[in-house]
Amino acid sequence: MKGNSFFYCLGQGFKGIKRNKVFFLASVATIAACVFMVGLLLSIILNVTHIIEEAQDSVCITVFFEEDQTESNIQDLGDRIKQWDEVAYIEYTSADEAWETFKKEYFASNPELAEGFANDNPLATSASYSIYLTDISYQSKVAERLDSMPEIRQVNKSDVTASALSDFGKIAGIVSLAIIIVLLAVSIFLISNTITTGITVRSEEIKIMKYVGATDFFVKSPFVFEGIIIGLIGAVIPLIILFFIYKSAISYVVGQLQTFASAFSLIPMGSLFALLIIVSLVLGMGIGFVGSIIATNKYIKV
Amino acid sequence: MIRLENVTKTYGENKNALDNVSLHIYPGEFVFIVGDSGAGKSTLFKLLIKELEPSSGEIIINGQPLVRMRRRKIPMLRRNIGVVFQDFRLLKDRNVFDNIAFAQRAIGISSDREIQKNVSDVLKLVKISNKYKSLPDQLSGGEKQRVALARALVNKPKILLADEPTGNLDPGNSQIIMGILEEVNRRGTTVVVVTHNHEIVRQMNKRVINLKNGVIVNDIQEGGLAR
Numbered sequence: 348m349k350g351n352s353f354f355y356c357l358g359q360g361f362k363g364i365k366r367n368k369v370f371f372l373a374s375v376a377t378i379a380a381c382v383f384m385v386g387l388l389l390s391i392i393l394n395v396t397h398i399i400e401e402a403q404d405s406v407c408i409t410v411f412f413e414e415d416q417t418e419s420n421i422q423d424l425g426d427r428i429k430q431w432d433e434v435a436y437i438e439y440t441s442a443d444e445a446w447e448t449f450k451k452e453y454f455a456s457n458p459e460l461a462e463g464f465a466n467d468n469p470l471a472t473s474a475s476y477s478i479y480l481t482d483i484s485y486q487s488k489v490a491e492r493l494d495s496m497p498e499i500r501q502v503n504k505s506d507v508t509a510s511a512l513s514d515f516g517k518i519a520g521i522v523s524l525a526i527i528i529v530l531l532a533v534s535i536f537l538i539s540n541t542i543t544t545g546i547t548v549r550s551e552e553i554k555i556m557k558y559v560g561a562t563d564f565f566v567k568s569p570f571v572f573e574g575i576i577i578g579l580i581g582a583v584i585p586l587i588i589l590f591f592i593y594k595s596a597i598s599y600v601v602g603q604l605q606t607f608a609s610a611f612s613l614i615p616m617g618s619l620f621a622l623l624i625i626v627s628l629v630l631g632m633g634i635g636f637v638g639s640i641i642a643t644n645k646y647i648k649v
Numbered sequence: 650m651i652r653l654e655n656v657t658k659t660y661g662e663n664k665n666a667l668d669n670v671s672l673h674i675y676p677g678e679f680v681f682i683v684g685d686s687g688a689g690k691s692t693l694f695k696l697l698i699k700e701l702e703p704s705s706g707e708i709i710i711n712g713q714p715l716v717r718m719r720r721r722k723i724p725m726l727r728r729n730i731g732v733v734f735q736d737f738r739l740l741k742d743r744n745v746f747d748n749i750a751f752a753q754r755a756i757g758i759s760s761d762r763e764i765q766k767n768v769s770d771v772l773k774l775v776k777i778s779n780k781y782k783s784l785p786d787q788l789s790g791g792e793k794q795r796v797a798l799a800r801a802l803v804n805k806p807k808i809l810l811a812d813e814p815t816g817n818l819d820p821g822n823s824q825i826i827m828g829i830l831e832e833v834n835r836r837g838t839t840v841v842v843v844t845h846n847h848e849i850v851r852q853m854n855k856r857v858i859n860l861k862n863g864v865i866v867n868d869i870q871e872g873g874l875a876r
Contacts, residue, residue, distance in 0.1 A: 560728035561755035
């Protein structure tokens with residue numbers, strides 16, 4: 348396509364929008380609704396996944412050592428555990444550190460009560476390793492292995508938390524995927540109908556173009572440009588709405604749910620929207636492009 | 650220029666719209682195709698612009714066989730055939746100039762200056778230059794048909810096909826349209842007019858091909874009606 352013809356077709360795309368305002372508004376609304384739903388769902392899924400991952404990261408197995416274990420034994424044990432594929436990293440808490448933490452938590456308002464234990468750490472046998480796993484589903488297997496080690500006196504784990512988080516993550520993923528597929532199918536059906544209705548009105552124009560010897564490419568171009576423009580606008584509107592909704596959600600979580608905010612956090616605005624912008628634009632413009640091609644094909648065989 | 654060899658077009662079961670039709674139209678001829686409703690005129694018209702495929706037979710236009718012609722070659726074929734319809738088929742949201750310029754854009758002419766010159770020339774030919782800014786709804790039937798003619802002629806086709814071009818016009822406007830078609834023919838374009846307006850056919854005294862039930866019943870050469 349020559350430069351002039353390109354701009355002519357682009358111009359015709361804009362003129363087409365101007366001439367068919369009702370069709371334009373209906374198409375933009377349909378695409379915007381579809382992109383909004385997908386964007387909203389995607390934001391929810393990504394955040395749920397993010398929260399689960401954060402929760403999984405914070406779940407660990409705590410092991411306490413037999414009383415006869417020396418510091419070098421404990422160090423050696425830690426080095427061996429670190430080598431396991433299922434282990435992401437481990438943290439050592441000495442008996443003194445454990446006592447300090449305990450004091451801060453339970454004797455903060457009555458520090459004089461803790462002074463009675465000044466020279467006698469009641470948690471002397473409470474040095475421990477906190478073992479964080481690469482995947483929470485390994486917890487039972489790793490705990491079993493740790494339990495069989497002679498240096499270890501006690502293994503603390505939370506089976507319920509581990510399996511619940513793991514299962515919830517899987518279910519959330521499957522349900523979200525199913526909803527997105529249904530949503531896309533419904534949207535494509537609605538959009539192809541809307542675009543077909545719009546193009547039916549202009550079937551005469553397409554016929555005349557064909558009678559005077561226009562190529563299929565030339566006939567389709569203005570409609571395709573129009574579809575892409577509609578898709579672009581239909582993607583930008585829900586992005587703006589989602590931006591403000593998400594901004595409010597973050598403020599709400601930080602402001603109103605302070606208790607929970609320390610337990611989980613939402614994905615930062617920048618990271619989420621870097622993905623949402625790409626997904627929305629590709630989805631909106633893709634639907635506009637494919638929809639216009641499908642709809643023009645119905646009338647181009649003159 | 651236009652050759653049909655044993656062309657048959659069947660719709661549905663055993664309903665022959667055209668039955669074994671053969672005809673030859675030479676370059677520079679002016680030909681009327683006449684017949685009652687259902688005679689096969691419209692089918693013949695659609696076959697010539699390759700809107701329909703014949704059930705059997707061969708159609709050759711400007712040396713190109715239309716049967717089994719590749720889809721991508723159809724635009725080139727149509728650029729050499731101007732088409733005019735009874736109902737004008739103008740784009741109502743564009744003025745006269747844009748309705749005609751649109752045909753130039755459609756064949757890939759991108760120079761505004763060239764388009765302006767070609768449209769201006771063809772508007773003079775159909776004698777409607779003063780209405781170039783008018784919208785179709787602001788024109789009379791005769792004027793609309795002149796704009797449709799201008800659109801068909803602006804790409805300088807070798808053949809002009811007109812389907813009942815005076816069907817919606819009064820006798821005065823019909824005369825004007827026929828006068829323009831005659832002028833176009835004088836300038837070298839082959840003109841084929843499908844009509845059932847016997848008065849016009851008689852007055853023009855050109856070659857007349859008479860169709861009845863999908864068959865050519867007679868083919869009267871130019872001047873034959875006067876004898």
